[in-house]
Amino acid sequence: MGIYxxxxxYVIPGLVLGSIYALGAVGITLVFGILRFAHLAHGDLAxxxxxxxxxxxxxTGVNPWIALPVAMVICAALAxxxxxxxxxxxxxxxxxxxxxxxxxxxxxxxxLIQVIWGVDTETYTRGIVRPDNYWxxxxxxxxxxTLLAMFAITGALWLFLQKTKxxxxxxxxxxxxxxxxxxxxxxxxxxxxxxAIVGALCAASGxxxxxxxxxxxxxxxxxxxxxxxxxxxxxxxxxEGAVLGGLVVGVAEELSVLVLPSEYKAAMAFAILIVILLVxxxxxxxxxxx
Amino acid sequence: xxxxxxxxxxxxxxxxxxxxxxxxxKVGLLGGISGPIAAMSPSMIAASKLAIAQVNAQGGVLGGxxxxxxxGDSACNPQxxxxxxxxxxxxxxxxxxxxxxxxxxxxxxANSVTIPAGVALITPSGTSPEITGLDDGxxxxxxxxxxxxxxxxxxxxxxxxxxxxxxxAYLNNDYGSGLAGAFKAEFTSKGGEVAGYAAHxxxxxSYRSNLAELASGGADTLVIFDYxxxxxxxxxRQSLENGFFENFVGGDGMKSEAIIKELGAENLTxxxxxxxxxxxxxxxxxxxxxxxEAGGSADAIFATTSYDAAFLMALGVEIAGGDKAKVAAAxxxxxxxxxxxxxxxxxxxxxxxxxxxxxxxxxGASGSLDFNAKGDVPGxxxxxxxxxxxxxxxxxxx
Numbered sequence: 001m002g003i004y005x006x007x008x009x010y011v012i013p014g015l016v017l018g019s020i021y022a023l024g025a026v027g028i029t030l031v032f033g034i035l036r037f038a039h040l041a042h043g044d045l046a047x048x049x050x051x052x053x054x055x056x057x058x059x060t061g062v063n064p065w066i067a068l069p070v071a072m073v074i075c076a077a078l079a080x081x082x083x084x085x086x087x088x089x090x091x092x093x094x095x096x097x098x099x100x101x102x103x104x105x106x107x108x109x110x111x112l113i114q115v116i117w118g119v120d121t122e123t124y125t126r127g128i129v130r131p132d133n134y135w136x137x138x139x140x141x142x143x144x145x146t147l148l149a150m151f152a153i154t155g156a157l158w159l160f161l162q163k164t165k166x167x168x169x170x171x172x173x174x175x176x177x178x179x180x181x182x183x184x185x186x187x188x189x190x191x192x193x194x195x196a197i198v199g200a201l202c203a204a205s206g207x208x209x210x211x212x213x214x215x216x217x218x219x220x221x222x223x224x225x226x227x228x229x230x231x232x233x234x235x236x237x238x239x240e241g242a243v244l245g246g247l248v249v250g251v252a253e254e255l256s257v258l259v260l261p262s263e264y265k266a267a268m269a270f271a272i273l274i275v276i277l278l279v280x281x282x283x284x285x286x287x288x289x290x
Numbered sequence: 291x292x293x294x295x296x297x298x299x300x301x302x303x304x305x306x307x308x309x310x311x312x313x314x315x316k317v318g319l320l321g322g323i324s325g326p327i328a329a330m331s332p333s334m335i336a337a338s339k340l341a342i343a344q345v346n347a348q349g350g351v352l353g354g355x356x357x358x359x360x361x362g363d364s365a366c367n368p369q370x371x372x373x374x375x376x377x378x379x380x381x382x383x384x385x386x387x388x389x390x391x392x393x394x395x396x397x398x399x400a401n402s403v404t405i406p407a408g409v410a411l412i413t414p415s416g417t418s419p420e421i422t423g424l425d426d427g428x429x430x431x432x433x434x435x436x437x438x439x440x441x442x443x444x445x446x447x448x449x450x451x452x453x454x455x456x457x458x459a460y461l462n463n464d465y466g467s468g469l470a471g472a473f474k475a476e477f478t479s480k481g482g483e484v485a486g487y488a489a490h491x492x493x494x495x496s497y498r499s500n501l502a503e504l505a506s507g508g509a510d511t512l513v514i515f516d517y518x519x520x521x522x523x524x525x526x527r528q529s530l531e532n533g534f535f536e537n538f539v540g541g542d543g544m545k546s547e548a549i550i551k552e553l554g555a556e557n558l559t560x561x562x563x564x565x566x567x568x569x570x571x572x573x574x575x576x577x578x579x580x581x582x583e584a585g586g587s588a589d590a591i592f593a594t595t596s597y598d599a600a601f602l603m604a605l606g607v608e609i610a611g612g613d614k615a616k617v618a619a620a621x622x623x624x625x626x627x628x629x630x631x632x633x634x635x636x637x638x639x640x641x642x643x644x645x646x647x648x649x650x651x652x653x654g655a656s657g658s659l660d661f662n663a664k665g666d667v668p669g670x671x672x673x674x675x676x677x678x679x680x681x682x683x684x685x686x687x688x
Contacts, residue, residue, distance in 0.1 A: 005502065008532075009498045009499055009501070009502035009532070010498075010499045010502065013496040013498040013499060014496075014499075016495075016496065017495050017496050020495060114324055118328075119323060119324040119325070119328035120328050120329050120519065120548060121328070121329070121519045121520070121523055121548050121552065122552075123552045126551070126552060126553075126554055127553065127554040127556075127557065128527055128530050128531050128553055128554070128557050129531060130531050130532075130533070131531065131532065138532065140531075209495055212495060212496075213495050213496075213524050213527075214523060214524060214527075214552065216519075216520075217324060218324075218325065218493065219493070222492070222493035222494075223495075253494075254496060254498070254499040255499070257499040257500055257502075257503055258499075258503075261488065261489070262488045262489060262490050262491075262499075262500045262503065263462040263488075263489040263490060263491055265490070265491060265494060265499075265500070266491040266493075266494065
């Protein structure tokens with residue numbers, strides 16, 4: 001097998017897939033780090049974002065890329081709303097209750113999606129797009145944009161967390177919520193801000209998944225495991241770790257076909273998750289211990 | 291005193307239950323409403339409901355009671371299928387189950403719900419060869435032929451067309467692996483070469499690496515045994531976009547209008563798909579007329595078999611006198627090639643025959659049916675090509 005074939009059919013799809021995982025994993029890592037629970041509704045929130053973008057495209061006929069920010073805003077509002085109605089109410093209870101509640105939210109969201117948009121497979125644009133040839137590398141525009149947009153979004157988030165007052169408040173709450181509260185950080189507002197960011201990230205990951213494949217009501221749920229694997233691989237609470245983890249999981253899944261029977265591709269994320277928890281529980285970039 | 295009270299309450303509850311049961315006779319209708327065959331299931335459910343509506347319009351069952359179909363969603367997977375079937379059997383107390391629609395769901399539901407509960411099951415679309423071998427105490431039927439036959443017929447048809455070398459991508463479930471196994475055995479034994487043969491999991495975003503592996507065998511035809519609303523669509527799209535293969539052949543699961551809608555007919559000129567077809571018959575014409583009037587498309591995949599499954603279930607319930615334990619035997623007797631012929635929609639005639647104690651031989655919309663000892667039926671297939679926004683027959687398959 002030539003180097004071009006390896007890159008075109010294994011590495012590039014892996015990176016695109018990894019970008020989608022990364023966007024989801026960043027959200028998971030934020031919830032894990034700041035609010036300290038595993039958010040199981042993450043995948044279905046992503047599905048909701050993808051379908052919201054579809055609704056914008058279908059009703060106004062605009063380019064899907066214009067629908068993305070709209071979907072991100074709507075999804076952010078939805079995430080804040082879910083927190084206000086459900087998670088906030090449970091915040092004083094043991095965290096496992098919130099985790100289970102998020103599973104319930106996942107089922108509710110999925111049913112809502114099925115009620116509103118039905119259960120048929122949908123796409124943003126009809127037909128097929130053949131890749132362009134760049135000196136032997138076969139890349140589609142949308143794949144390039146997916147990768148660039150992922151770096152742009154996560155880069156902006158990283159800057160926000162490092163440089164702004166609110167970003168610092170979020171990090172403070174991640175380190176020690178009680179101390180942050182004593183230092184004058186408004187935990188309630190910080191939580192809402194976190195959910196808004198998480199919702200927007202979910203919408204973006206769902207959108208890119210839909211853009212690169214199809215939209216199905218189960219699409220987000222099936223992405224949940226690789227996203228969690230990516231978040232834990234990168235180190236919980238570390239944005240740049242989640243990006244790295246996402247890309248590693250994506251590329252590893254695609255490359256696994258070379259050595260494993262293809263039906264075991266889906267088990268790759270499991271394998272990575274187990275190995276990292278055994279060997280280096282803090283993740284590649286030294287995140288929180290779970 | 292206390293005991294008497296409890297007994298009385300129990301007696302009251304029983305009466306209440308019996309009165310409720312008097313109003314309706316419930317059968318389960320378990321479809322793949324969500325999941326990878328979502329686009330196919332509305333026509334299938336509509337066809338089954340048409341049969342039930344005709345039964346109710348022509349006198350109902352068991353002396354004027356209404357037959358009621360309780361809908362469930364199997365999502366085309368074993369877990370959801372078992373959940374939904376358990377609810378139908380235990381909570382709704384159905385006397386028979388029409389469905390589920392997917393092979394994996396059929397096997398799981400039969401093994402862990404309907405066979406232990408002694409409830410008869412007729413699937414209109416569970417095609418896996420595995421279903422034939424179920425240790426079912428003669429409680430499991432299907433109105434669609436086994437994929438053992440479809441896989442072999444497809445292999446012979448491809449060889450007759452001059453396609454000698456293919457790669458096979460199949461979904462890693464009971465449907466995909468059953469069909470792929472039958473296809474491969476026949477294709478290689480008749481002199482064809484399978485230059486790539488790999489299963490894939492559902493729901494991944496990229497199958498390009500899988501396709502690259504399959505294409506490395508040098509075949510220019512890809513045979514896909516998957517669902518056209520699910521990963522089959524993703525695989526077909528990525529294969530077309532990257533030019534891994536030139537020709538594409540699908541099993542019955544790929545004959546979904548979703549692929550035409552999403553990929554466009556202009557990109558699918560080299561795509562063909564096999565599918566069971568109803569034999570032209572009076573019964574088929576009657577069904578087509580009634581279903582068209584009800585707003586359905588009689589050409590929709592599994593519409594005829596879904597209608598037949600529901601009609602046979604009604605016959606079974608009537609002949610068994612509503613006794614759940616006898617429904618399965620009654621279904622077997624209602625289409626075994628012996629007795630007075632009853633065609634699609636002729637419920638009144640069936641009622642009179644049953645009343646007179648005569649044997650019935652139901653001639654289905656999909657064919658003569660005639661269950662064998664395993665609850666399987668013979669069938670016929672055709673290879674379809676994309677024609678405008680729909681499929682049309684390219685050649686019949688032998």
